Amino acid sequence: MENVIKDPKLAEKGKKRIEWARRHMPVLQKIREEYAAERPLEGVRVVACLHVTVETANLLSTLTAGGAEIAVAGSNPLSTQDDVAAALAEDGMRVYAFHGENDQEYYDCINRALEIRPHVTLDDGADTIATIHRDRPDLAAEILGGCEETTTGVIRLRALADAGKLLYPVIAVNDAETKMMFDNRYGTGQSTIHGIMNATNFLFAGKTVVVGGYGWCGRGLATRARGMGANVIVVEVEPRKALEAAMDGFRVMSMTAAAPLGDLFVTVTGNVSVIREEHVELMKDQAIVANSGHFNVEIDIPALEEMASGVSEVQENVLEYKMADGRRIYLLAEGRLINLAAAYGHPPEVMDMSFANQALSVRYIAENGRRLDRKVYSVPSEIDKRVAALKLAAMGIEIESLTPEQDKYLHSWETGT
Structure with missing residues (x-):
């Protein structure tokens, strides 16, 4: 299906800005190198309804390095950066997003993206998941799971799960400590x-x-x-x-x-x-x-x-x-x-951690989705801790390690006053 973007001629500008952000997202680039070598997402179709920014572009390129097929829609009518949308389209992704969409155009773009019949959905606000549940429940049988990036979306999805109506498992990426404590704050x-x-x-x-x-x-x-x-x-x-x-x-x-x-x-x-x-x-x-x-x-x-x-x-x-x-x-x-x-959104240094959680959670869903219940999950703690460790390493920070004595003390009950 033909892309829906503002102007293909903006692609070169978008690529330069995406590359600038990439230099400030070392954790995501480490994961991208790993994915390019291992191809863990080969054949996985992903619909991403996210803010179409330079940081998002680096997440999506990480997923494509892992073998994923991507369709992109914007998650807000005014947040799409048109040069980024053009760059993603030139790189072979299906892109349905432009700055200044009206409500009808916004949902048309989401529905166009859904035509790839995704295995995984990525949301920032839960509009893709809401659209599937409201208008396209036939797609749910093929979906392994989804990720949700923001507080508002997690609230919507927990309400859906509490009502017993959630059609597939979703990971609340927003609630990872390496996301909300840094990205949100x-x-x-x-x-x-x-x-x-x-x-x-x-x-x-x-x-x-x-x-x-x-x-x-x-x-x-x-x-x-x-x-x-x-x-x-x-x-x-x-x-x-x-x-x-x-x-x-x-x-x-x-x-x-x-x-x-x-x-x-x-x-x-x-x-x-x-x-x-x-x-x-x-x-x-x-x-x-x-x-x-x-x-x-x-x-x-x-x-x-x-x-x-x-x-x-x-x-x-x-x-x-x-x-x-x-x-x-x-x-x-x-x-x-x-x-x-009216601005660029979050700096790439904090989105580095948020989107590292997204990238690792997509792999987790691809590998485990069929075994998960239809509910909202926290990001697995091993993913959250790995993102923190990678960020510290990228910053050149070395932290303390427990001695065997300290580790034993923390896992025993015998020692008292």
Whole structure:
């Protein structure tokens, strides 16, 4: 089936950028060399519904080195980098992704990718798996398993599994410690600020930034915003996370209390309607609202549109909503992922670990999928530990080893006071 991309002429630019990222992804390259020698994915068909970025390109080239046949769709209408899509298509992959897709085009691309009848699915948000379960359950019999990259997708898949409706096993790559502790915290923290600054040239120093959510992504964003000189308020519903934020030195309050104080609001919860009409009514003139959670539902955009007397695009990725009382509220990147819509997404150094987990999990599924139950699995601990060890080695860091005496002590009960 013919590729659906923006412009094949962009391929050369994309290849240069992919190569630059590759130099900063040593763990994935180590796995790529191993796969090229062993070909563990020979004949395995993979549908990847991921953000089409330079880092993703290096994951996919690792899988093809192992023998996999790949079809790619974007996992967000605004996150596809068109030069990367062109480069992947020129390298022989089936690519159905372009920046600026509407909803119909987005799902058309996913369905085109599914025409290869995959053995393994890779998701960032679970839209491929949802499409299979909703529209293409006939494909499930051939599928050995899947991988899910992000918190939002894992939430959806666990709900599907709890309902007894999950049609094949899925590994929650998001929950690997070498993914969420680094990608979610350091990647989201840095790339979200990058996207906001690209879209607005916002000065963080001295401003009040409200962070909705204090999971790993919220922790990273709050810490980085404070490092830029912002006064940070955290809004959280889970008491233990709220307590942690308070102990970390942040002000913690409800969104209603924070709404009149914030200059910038960023949601990173994985939930719906975190910022609602009653909050917008309290915001100051020229407050900026952005989202770095996976879907564009964290901000109640329909309510914002209903409240506005007029909407205009004042610059790229910035929509101005004029309120009846004259206040102006600015929404960034249509409420979609600001770090990918207005920036490059996570740096390759952290995606190196995330996608190493993906690459090793695909092999695990190919070898073990038929023996797994239809549920959501954690990344096997041996994979998570191997990724950490490879990353340390790439960084030139040598760690301590247990002595025989220490190992015995940790595995015995006899020694006391």
